Amino acid sequence: MAVPKSLFLPENSLGLVTDLYQLTMAAGYFEQRMDDTATFELSVRHLPENRSYLVTAGLEQVLHYLTHIAFSPEAIQFLQQLPIFNQVSQKFFEYLKNFTFSGNLYAMPEGTLAFANEPILRVTAPLIEVQIVETYLLSLINFQTSIATKASRVVSAAQGHEVIDFGTRRAHGPQAGILAARSCYIGGCKGTSNVFAAYELDIPAVGTIAHSWVMAFENEQDSFRKFHEIFPDNTTLLIDTYDTLIGARHAATIGKKLKGVRIDSGDLLELSKEVRRILDNEGLQHVKIVASGDLNEDHIDNLLKNGAPIDSFGVGTEMVTSKDAPALGGIYKLVEQEHNGKVIPKMKFSEDKLTYPCKKQVYRTLDKTGNFVNDVIGLEDENLQGIPLLIPVIKDGKTCYNIPTIHEIQITATHNLAHLSERFKRLKEAEIYPVTKSQGLEAKRHETENIIKDVNVSKRNVFTNKASAY
Numbered sequence: 001m002a003v004p005k006s007l008f009l010p011e012n013s014l015g016l017v018t019d020l021y022q023l024t025m026a027a028g029y030f031e032q033r034m035d036d037t038a039t040f041e042l043s044v045r046h047l048p049e050n051r052s053y054l055v056t057a058g059l060e061q062v063l064h065y066l067t068h069i070a071f072s073p074e075a076i077q078f079l080q081q082l083p084i085f086n087q088v089s090q091k092f093f094e095y096l097k098n099f100t101f102s103g104n105l106y107a108m109p110e111g112t113l114a115f116a117n118e119p120i121l122r123v124t125a126p127l128i129e130v131q132i133v134e135t136y137l138l139s140l141i142n143f144q145t146s147i148a149t150k151a152s153r154v155v156s157a158a159q160g161h162e163v164i165d166f167g168t169r170r171a172h173g174p175q176a177g178i179l180a181a182r183s184c185y186i187g188g189c190k191g192t193s194n195v196f197a198a199y200e201l202d203i204p205a206v207g208t209i210a211h212s213w214v215m216a217f218e219n220e221q222d223s224f225r226k227f228h229e230i231f232p233d234n235t236t237l238l239i240d241t242y243d244t245l246i247g248a249r250h251a252a253t254i255g256k257k258l259k260g261v262r263i264d265s266g267d268l269l270e271l272s273k274e275v276r277r278i279l280d281n282e283g284l285q286h287v288k289i290v291a292s293g294d295l296n297e298d299h300i301d302n303l304l305k306n307g308a309p310i311d312s313f314g315v316g317t318e319m320v321t322s323k324d325a326p327a328l329g330g331i332y333k334l335v336e337q338e339h340n341g342k343v344i345p346k347m348k349f350s351e352d353k354l355t356y357p358c359k360k361q362v363y364r365t366l367d368k369t370g371n372f373v374n375d376v377i378g379l380e381d382e383n384l385q386g387i388p389l390l391i392p393v394i395k396d397g398k399t400c401y402n403i404p405t406i407h408e409i410q411i412t413a414t415h416n417l418a419h420l421s422e423r424f425k426r427l428k429e430a431e432i433y434p435v436t437k438s439q440g441l442e443a444k445r446h447e448t449e450n451i452i453k454d455v456n457v458s459k460r461n462v463f464t465n466k467a468s469a470y
Helices: 011-016 021-032 058-067 072-080 090-097 128-133 133-155 174-186 196-203 211-216 220-230 244-252 266-280 297-305 406-418 440-470
Strands: 038-044 104-107 121-126 162-165 235-237 260-263 288-292 312-315 330-339 342-345 361-368 372-379 391-395 435-437
Touching: 011 058, 011 072, 021 090, 021 128, 038 128, 038 133, 058 104, 058 133, 058 391, 072 090, 121 128, 121 133, 128 133, 133 162, 133 174, 133 297, 133 330, 133 406, 174 196, 174 297, 174 406, 211 220, 211 235, 220 244, 235 244, 244 260, 244 266, 260 266, 266 288, 266 297, 342 440, 372 440, 435 440
Parallel strands: 162 312, 235 260, 260 288, 288 312, 372 435
Antiparallel strands: 038 121, 038 330, 104 121, 104 391, 330 342, 361 372
């Protein structure tokens, strides 16, 4: 009988968590003895609809991956058995036995705001290494940045009212639920229902009761009373199992020790107003109202604009899946390659997918009060005004960065969002934040484009002449 597989990521075989073509290219580079140092940059070409900024997240997991990536003997044996590797020399698999990441990584610290086309990561390493890690890096940054950005929009709409991550059960798998809880906290949430995430990340664990608790008892009053007996100092009751307003009256019988009530269905605007009236009439002005149930930033914004007396929001599906923009189109492109001591700029200029060559830096200009003015994407060694956003985090395969706590990352994100003008943060029809390319970068792009075109024209002429000879 087969043993069930958990499919959680294997610490000793992280090298396999990639696309096959990364490994076929790696084998090809090895066979061709292409051990040049290369630089790739990770960015987002176009922001999703209704996204005017990105809250960067996932760097800590990138650091863990790059400093732990390896191929176990079993992983290497598996690769050797794949037909596509039949003609690959044994030396390549010997190379994989001792595979580590030996390169350098520059990155925007987590919680930094990024915009379209700005490099979030810049990876420099031997060509094989920098190629193999592409898939994992994109997966980490795409997902966590997407969720942190969504969470920041939800938190912004809540206007200072607490937002709690309730989304694990609707996340795209348990691992995604943990990463989403982390990202939601970076985006400004006050806690999570995910107990493992709370344990591992040292963030508040938050929870009430489910409808099943109420239904398991003979009547609602008994279920409320018994829960309060067990948790006298943390009694928040779910009141919409049968009838929300009757549930509110039953909850009120708990008295002054009642901490909160949660409404998970129905017309949250009208129900919250009626529940508030019931509680206040019983002298329970201190009791908080929690709302949940398919909430997103637009629903929350509408509720509060219409005077809903809701104190906090439990947000699940919409936030942990970034439901309105579920995929972030991050790209990871070769920008520079060193060969025989010479630096060779690299770019592509296919339609709608132009990339810029060379190692780049993002320079952010602030006004006297610290508010964002504009960003300039320039060459790494250009002397441009502004704060350089990419900082060294790995050097020669070793972490050279003091990893912040998740609380510090949340503070960074909150601070950055506070200094981004409201016109760039509107839920709908936000203005586009000004990002430009430096003169030096534009000049290098034109120079590189001309060189590449000249080389390809020359090659084409050679083939044409040979064909004519026949």
